[in-house]
Amino acid sequence: MLAPRRRGIATVNAEIRDGIVPAAHALTPARDPGGPEASGANYRLVALIVASALFMEFVDATVLATALPTMARDFGVRPAEMSIALTSYLLALAVFIPASGLLADRFGSRTVFRAAIALFMAGSFACGQAPSLSLMVAARFLQGMGGAMMIPVGRLVLLRSVAKQDMVNAMSWLLVPALIGPVIGPPLGGFIVTYLDWRWIFYLNLPVGVLGLWLVGRYIANFREDVPATIDWAGFVLSGVSLGCLLFGFEMASRAGQGALAGSLLAVGAVAGVFYVRHAKGREGAILNLALLQDRTFRLSVIAGSVTRITQGAQPFLLPLMMQVGFGFSAARSGMITVATAIGSLAMKAAAPRVLRALGFRRTLVWNGVIGTAGYAICGLFGPGWPVWAMFGVLVLSGFFMSLQFTAYNTIAYDGIAPQQMSSATAFYATFQQLMLSLGICLAAAALHVAMLLHGHARPLLDDFAAAFWTVTAISLCATIWNRRFAPDAGAEISGHSE
Template identity: 80%
Template structure:
């Protein structure tokens, strides 16, 4: 069964923190407490993990601001730079499935620190890249590091926090990670305007060193005593499927590459079908499809994935629209697009109260429509809009979209047993990053098709508007899945109580 018994996450976490090995079949957790400070709580752990994620978020937002300048240096079209974003997210999608197994085998601290080192090496290589091809390869190395940072960091937190503290823990995890996007756009604009774009990668090095020290000092090296054997066949099949699909979709937006794009997509679909057949026969597959039997996890994966189309497209479309479509400088573009991060940060203190008052289902339905509408308004932007008006719209969009993902990321694990937690975090993070990558691809394809339809060699305001509305229309369809959440879903996490809940009904995640 995927849903936990009365002995819930809180009691299991207490055992892990106290150094007790729980009797859970043949699976047991071994915490190495030598590296964990006395009295460390989930807030401290969340902030340490987020300090590493801060490096990733700064890198991503700074890079988005610098894409037009980098395109000029590499003598390519601005929209062709989407491959520099896609290659990073591609590495995430391929290697995230292996992160849970690696953490179980070698320990969460070891894997997390290795991830930071890889990210730093990739950053150094990006700064030295002379061509687009070289930076794509370097970004892929960065992505391998990021692939382990994201799910392993979340796994550490989920093993540290009691269920009723989960919303607060996720909010704490977002704080430094949201400061990154606030700092990133203006910092990227400053570097591109007054220095050299290569410095956007070099700034990762001191941040990475700090993350290495904090992780070694405060994060316990928790691992499984008897981890599942590595699913090599599943890793190869899932990697081929995800890689071919992502690059196939990315190639669709490139002139003269339709044949190659079709071939890649076909190979990806065949490999994906082969993986599904493999996963159904193998226990402990690298992406465990049995997790989808849990209704709440499945709905969070589907609805969250569809919504992330818009979230993935936004960092690609906004800077391009403002710099190519509006003629703004990189610095001015960065000071406007920072608004989404300001809105996201403002959301932090509201999420627990909103979920306690309205519950997950109602919040996801209403907030999802509002968040998507905010990004749809971006399709109406033009140079005549006052800066404050564009800033206000983006603050609103960032606020509501951040709440949406906080809710999705939290409720996903409501019914997941502790023994399945590493598999669940790897599975969820894989689809999260896959859809962020697909969001870039969908945006690039929509922009390219709009240009073809209008006969434009370079994108204009109308082309950007069409692209924004395509991606937001796709994300709006998540409402269909939000409506399918049970009214009491996540009640134990949020603390929400509904007078309409039948007498004797138990909060989601508990069984007799």
């Protein structure tokens, strides 16, 4: 490191941008927290490396969804009760994501990113060893603690490495391996459940994690603040209690005989949330910076994206259950059909920059949001008599349009964010992203339970699943209200669109 210091920080960073030296050798004080003037030649490599960690999360989630009915049988619980295994993971994300940006500023993005991968691997191993649902929930929470740092810190690394005009392209590269995970996840999960043991679902994360640790250590720069902000511990506790109680309150509300517990949790969560708002209002360095919502584009992206993610969270929970419990399909057959949404998402990535350039963000979000949500609503009409090619086609198109929607949300959100606020903005956005995915699972489970009660069914039948699908898609359709409020020229510099 002595030679690079004699050449100077600017020289080293120029060599990194030109691909002469690995990014891991960057001198951390030299960086623009909002991203460089121009992207380096290796910015796609940085995006792919970040995505290698996200790959584990996407494979894990999609494979696990296919395995839920089999796991429920082994644990001796009803399939619908397995939603807590998904919710506990997402709960950990919602609770710990707010601290991720501050930790990255204090210890360096590479250090925190590698620690997150290691923690995720430890949680994966614990999941594979879990003998009961309660211990599975605890292991999934440990996994979520690792995932909580991987998601926003990985995005922060990319935002600080890529110029604004290359952001749409970089986001598309970031999502390629993360989308390959869902493509191989459902059929892989079906194969493992049908022919092997579901515990191998979690052991698959270990070799991928080892590769990710090596790549991050070699190529990712250790960005950090010279004078990091003090961690808001009071805010961390209040936000964690609020988010945790609200999520588990919604989860318990979907279970029979848990009304009193659910009501208590929701009440505590609401009170803690009010106290957090009072604590954070006007406070510099709050763990969830509410002042970010003063930026119109960021605020609209948070609200509209959150409402839309209700359906995105519910769909991976409802589809495999409907096909295996409602249709009587095997896990392998179910996985081969549900992979269609990931194929549609992957196909969209090459089209996203061109669509946004032609239509702009506002028009894309308004019309594409309606089309994508309607596609998932059609899933409520599925039945065992439907041709496989027809279900597959609907899911491909749904995945295509919904993936375009989230690419647009995730990109335009930071259009007006100041460079020094980028860390807190990524943590804030990722927190609500994961919170609403969790809420989508809870609402889907609750809608399924209510439909079963109304229809007098002991186990979920097709009309129960239809009611659940239409409930969550009706909620997500409300995002159109906020999509229409984006300025016509919002994100024009990013998309290249001109009226």
